[in-house]
Amino acid sequence: HGLDRPLPPGRLERFLVVGWDSGVEVVVVLTKADREPEAAVEVAATVRALAPDVDVLAVGMGRDRSGLDSVAALMAPGRTVALLGESGAGKSTLANALVGEEVLATGTVRTGDAKGRHTTVSRELVLRPEGGLLVDTPGIRAVGIWDAEEALARVFGDLEARSADCQFADCVHDTEPDCAVRSEVEAGRVDHRRVDRYRSLRAELVDQREREVDRERRLSRGRRR
Incomplete structure (x- = not known):
């Protein structure tokens, strides 16, 4: 994540779901820390609050x-980092900094909204001289999730x-009665925005399952004809 822009908690949570669902070790790297030292401290604290088990590394660029x-x-040799x-x-x-030479093209960022241009338009696989693939x-x-109930729960x-x-x-x-999570929100111990994001992601997974079941049902009817 580039520290020249805010980090929406919902985006981080989606990335975590995608990463953990794939079975990889997730590490959050905060770039441009040399230019935004205060933001590095604040964003690192946000990440640790949302994902205490995830390592957070700040890097100067x-x-x-x-x-x-x-x-x-x-x-390390035998490891791949994406x-x-x-x-x-x-x-x-x-x-480029990890490889030690300019092997990938880099672009500029618009000053008005800190949006980057798509310099990398396809996946690039790079071998580090010291070993390991990048x-x-x-x-x-946009970050979509699919069949990721266990990662969402994590x-x-x-x-x-x-x-x-x-x-x-x-x-x-x-709106269910005796909801322990809503009780925690009302008591001020849980941020209602985090609950809203959880419910949104959970609803997304439910909707995907329902569409998949509907698709299988249509295919099954087609095979019987």
């Missing part, structure tokens, strides 16, 4: 490359734990 060694330590993030977040610049991906504008583990005290096992924390 200019002459000050502090933190780069910590990212490089993640790479960089995911928005356009302009500094993924290609970070990849995958640079195109900038991501990202929102705090809400899942509180759900055990809800009256109904299938409580969606909306």
Whole structure:
């Protein structure tokens, strides 16, 4: 994530669901920390609050490359590291720094809204001289999730734990009576916006399952004709 722009909690949560659902080790790298030192502290605190088990690394992208060694330590012979993030977040610049030469093209960021241009338009696989593979991906504008109930439960583990005290096992924390999660919100112990994001992602997965069942039903009817 580039520190020249805000980090929406919902985007981070979606990335965490995608990462954990794929079975990878997730690390949040905050780029441009040399230019935005205060933002680095604030965003790192936000990430740790949402995902206490995830490592957060801040990296300078200019002459000050502090933190780069910590990212490089993640790479070793036999390991593959994939960089995911928005356009302009500094993924290609970070990849070049990790490899030690300009192997990937880099672009500029619009000053008005900190939006990046799509310099990387396809996945690029790079071999580091010290060992390890690095995958640079195109900038991501939207993050979809699919069949990721277990990862969703992990990202929102705090809400899942509180759900055990809800009256109904299938409580969606909306209008059901005796909802333990809503009680925590009303008491000020849980941010209602986090619950809203959880409900939105959960509804997205339910909708996907229903559409998949409907598709299978139509295919089954077609095969019987």
